[in-house]
Amino acid sequence: MKRICMLAVITLLISGFTGCTQTDKKPKDEHKEQLTEKQTDTNVLVAYFSNTGTTEGIAEMIADETQGTLYEIQPENSYTEEDLNYQDTDSRSSREQADSSIRPKILKSIDHMEAFDVIFLGYPIWMGDAPKIIHTFLESYDFSQKQIIPFCTSGSSDITSSAEVLKALVPNTKWLSGRRFSKESSPQDVQKWISALTSTHSEDKTKAKAKLYLKINNHVLETDLIDHASTQALLALLKEHDLTISMRDFNGFEKVGEIGTTLPRTDESLTTKAGDLILYEGNQFIIYYDVNTWKLTKLGEIKNCSENELKSILGKGEVNVTLSLSKN
Numbered sequence: 001m002k003r004i005c006m007l008a009v010i011t012l013l014i015s016g017f018t019g020c021t022q023t024d025k026k027p028k029d030e031h032k033e034q035l036t037e038k039q040t041d042t043n044v045l046v047a048y049f050s051n052t053g054t055t056e057g058i059a060e061m062i063a064d065e066t067q068g069t070l071y072e073i074q075p076e077n078s079y080t081e082e083d084l085n086y087q088d089t090d091s092r093s094s095r096e097q098a099d100s101s102i103r104p105k106i107l108k109s110i111d112h113m114e115a116f117d118v119i120f121l122g123y124p125i126w127m128g129d130a131p132k133i134i135h136t137f138l139e140s141y142d143f144s145q146k147q148i149i150p151f152c153t154s155g156s157s158d159i160t161s162s163a164e165v166l167k168a169l170v171p172n173t174k175w176l177s178g179r180r181f182s183k184e185s186s187p188q189d190v191q192k193w194i195s196a197l198t199s200t201h202s203e204d205k206t207k208a209k210a211k212l213y214l215k216i217n218n219h220v221l222e223t224d225l226i227d228h229a230s231t232q233a234l235l236a237l238l239k240e241h242d243l244t245i246s247m248r249d250f251n252g253f254e255k256v257g258e259i260g261t262t263l264p265r266t267d268e269s270l271t272t273k274a275g276d277l278i279l280y281e282g283n284q285f286i287i288y289y290d291v292n293t294w295k296l297t298k299l300g301e302i303k304n305c306s307e308n309e310l311k312s313i314l315g316k317g318e319v320n321v322t323l324s325l326s327k328n
């Protein structure tokens with residue numbers, strides 16, 4: 001009787017999803033296999049577990065949007081169709097989800113977790129929760145200086161309670177609110193979510209802890225940075241060395257120059273003002289000295305410098321600007 005009730009509850013919970021017991025994840029071609037841990041030059045990791053390909057599809061969209069590194073959390077023993085039968089209370093997935101101590105082993109670990117500051121963590125909902133292999137993943141690394149953004153796919157269950165359980169496993173980490181996607185979710189849904197995430201994040205005006213100084217001829221300008229994935233990636237770059245950018249005027253409202261690498265974008269529609277520091281298309285650094293409205297990533301702004309002072313410091317034509325973490 002108890003078993004029938006349990007099955008009824010689970011069936012109700014997952015009503016609306018179809019084919020979840022099929023291990024119908026599309027076969028990976030050789031190229032995709034090589035990309036299981038695709039290295040890019042950003043500090044964003046998109047880690048995911050997926051059996052039937054839905055979570056994997058969303059993870060790929062997030063990686064495209066953030067230029068992040070894709071990492072598949074693969075179980076040492078992969079799940080068969082029988083293992084995934086949620087209607088059988090004795091199937092492997094049912095047993096694992098019912099036992100709080102189970103930690104399925106992961107096939108391949110991440111070599112350089114220290115290179116990542118922002119981790120998108122994706123999983124399918126199993127019996128209302130994250131699969132236990134996600135617990136294994138979270139207990140395998142030190143996340144204390146990182147931000148985790150969970151996302152899930154499911155037939156109908158939302159992400160809230162599963163994310164709360166995961167947060168409790170790694171409390172000394174900054175968790176951003178997660179989001180559920182479905183089989184039907186599109187790249188536009190993912191784009192909207194990421195830009196909402198980043199604008200909420202910039203709206204709270206959290207300032208990055210490290211200071212950025214701009215050295216222009218004999219002047220040293222202090223700045224305030226907004227704390228998000230783009231500034232964190234820039235700061236990580238500057239930790240290694242100062243960056244001197246040759247900047248030129250564009251359209252009478254900005255100085256722009258190539259950074260020499262691509263940083264994650266956190267674009268939003270905004271109207272600039274003199275002193276705004278902007279990342280454009282992920283690979284160009286801009287100092288605004290006048291107004292423009294466009295979809296841009298705001299990194300921060302120059303402090304204590306009027307529009308006229310800024311224009312005179314920048315001068316006309318080409319100028320070298322050094323970005324540095326030290327004032328001297």
Ligand SMILES: Cc1cc2nc3c(=O)[nH]c(=O)nc-3n(C[C@H](O)[C@H](O)[C@H](O)COP(=O)(O)O)c2cc1C
Pocket residue numbers: 013014015017020021049050051052053054055056084085086093094123124125126127128129153154155156157183
């Ligand atoms: C063992 C198992 C349990 C599931 N439990 C739930 C559930 O509680 N709620 C729900 O909405 N969907 C549930 N689903 C459906 C999956 O969350 C959904 O199909 C998901 O998108 C699969 O992701 P994947 O293709 O990346 O593996 C379950 C699926 C399986 C295999």
